[in-house]
Amino acid sequence: MPRQFDPIYLDHNAGAPLRPVVREAMIAALQEAGNASSVHTHGRKARGKIEEARDAVARLCGSKTRAVTFVSGGTEANMTALTPAWQDQGAPVYLDKLFRSAIEHPSVVTGGRFPVVDQVVVPVDEKGVVRLEALEELIKDVDPSLISVMAANNETGVVQPLSDIGALAQQYGHFFHVDAVQAAGRMPIDVEAWQADVITLSAHKFGGPQGIGAVVVRSTARVPAPLMVGGGQENWRRGGTENVAAISGFGAAAISALEEAAETRHLLHLRTRLEEGLRAVCPQTIIFGEGADRLANTVCFAVHGISAETALIAFDLERVSLSSGSACSSGKVSVSHVLTAMNVDEETARCALRISMGWDTSEADVARFLEIWPKIVDRLNPEARHQAA
Template sequence: MARRFDPIYLDYNAGAPLRPCARDRMIEVLGDPGNASSVHAHGRKARGRVEDAREQVARLCGARTRAVTFVSGGTEANMTALSPSWQDQGAPVYLDKLFRSAVEHPSVVTGGRFAVADQVVIPVDPHGRVQLKALEAAVKDTEPGLISVMAANNETGVVQPVADIGAIAEAHGHFFHVDAVQAAGRMEIDVDAWRADVITLSAHKFGGPQGIGAVVVRSTARTPSPLMIGGGQENWRRGGTENVAAIAGFGAAATAALEETGSKRQIEAMKARLEAGLRSVCPSTVIFGETVDRLANTCCFAVPGIAAETALIAFDLENVSVSSGSACSSGKISVSHVLAAMGVEEDLARCALRVSMGWNTSDADIGRFLELWPKIVDRLNPAARHQAA
């Protein structure tokens, strides 16, 4: 009888498993009634839970507590931040242009509330990092605009020089947004050091519940105009009754992520083992962004001649969940815009797979992946074993 293996999940960049502490906190909160806007005892209890979580999320990203606004997730957070209309020291400010990198998440690529004609795309180098000279040339001597760059890429894990970008924004009088959805819980976040006017987060990337995120400003005196209006919740910055249970789970996950001081080294070691194993099977393996700073948890790789879609299905049949390096929408696989911006040829980009790890990944999970990979290669394209690097 064939041995049965437990399911293995290696797609944390898409969404991490819910942490037990977050689940337990949510269950506790779901058992109580109360609208956080109500003044009676039940309402005050709900309000206290929201404010406790706000403090926990603020600590995760080095921000002030009142700077945190809860929203429904990363996409709404980005839509809120990507606004041409801001308040600065009580005065309205209109931003003419959105300057975004070529490798942003689709929720930023759409431009938020900026018209297509008002967007300027900044190129990246072959490693996927923003070309700082190109950015400075684009923003120099222009009216105030908004620069938007993700802290770490969701596909490759490449970390952007956000502090340098923040310095450019400040020097030329522009506002600066950092999409920190993939960074939260995986690298240090410091709103002040980055000189970011606003950062955006999503709880489910590091073990919180799905459907909850945050917009975090450096100063409450400088904020984007609300996206959701209709009530005074969240200090008038986001209308709608707060999802108290999800917010409480977000806070619990934020605290747990902040306390995992040794996990990054453990995950980095697993990634090193994974990448060495990939190369031992196929010397021609390409690891995207490997020579620059990357998130400890992310490996995006390709073997020429092994289509990502086919390999992904092969892993899925073995109860191992990984991701394609390509964008998937409505079941259609397309070439990754991130890899295309890095100058990766289309044939190779179609072979890109992403392995992403997190709080519950074990060394045994990586061992099982490496046990399966040579068998999958031999089944799909045995000649790949002998291709030179």
């Protein structure tokens, strides 16, 4: 009888497994009664849990506690940030355009609350890094607008020059949004150093619960207009009764992520081992974003002649979960707009696979992946084993 292996999860960029400390925090919150808007003892206790979590998320971002607004996840956070309507020093401001990079997450690609005619795409180079000279040319003679660039790409792990982009935004009088969903727990987040007016987060990417995220502003004097209105929750910045259990879990995850962001040597070691192992099997393996600053947890690669769709099925049969470079809400494999923006041809893009590691990834997981991969290559395209780099 063939040996049964434990399932291996290598898709943290899609959603990380729940951390045990997060589960404990959520169970403790679920065992309590009370609406956080109530003034009685139970309500104040619920409010205390929310404020403890708010403080933890603020420390993760290097922001003030009152700058954190809890929302339902990364998509709502981005929709909140991507608005022409802001308050600046108490006065309403209407931003002229949205400048967003060509490799943004689909929730930013839609443009949020900006009309399509007011959206401008900023190109990236072949490594997936925003072209600063192109950005400057686009924004230098424009009325105050919003620039939106992700901290790190969900498909390739490529990190953007955020401080440089923030400096350009400041120089030309624009507002700056950073989608930091993939950054939390994987690199330091510094809203001040980036000069970002607003950053957005999602807890489930780094071991928190699904269905909770945050909008974090640099200054509470400069805030986007609320997306969800109704009650006065979250300092009038997001209406609706707060999800105390999810927020408590978010706070617990933020504490762990803050510790991990400062120490990425383990993941960097695993990434190096993966990339060396991939090339040992197929010397012509393409690693997207190679040579650029990348997250330590992400490897996006392709081997010509091995389609991502077929490889994913083969890995799933071996009880290994990873992703194509482009699978999202549809659950289907399509041509990645990220790789297209990086000038990758369609045939190569359709072969892109993404490995993304996290808090529970072990040496044994990587070893098992590298044991399975040659078998899949031999089944799908054995000639790839012999093609020179």
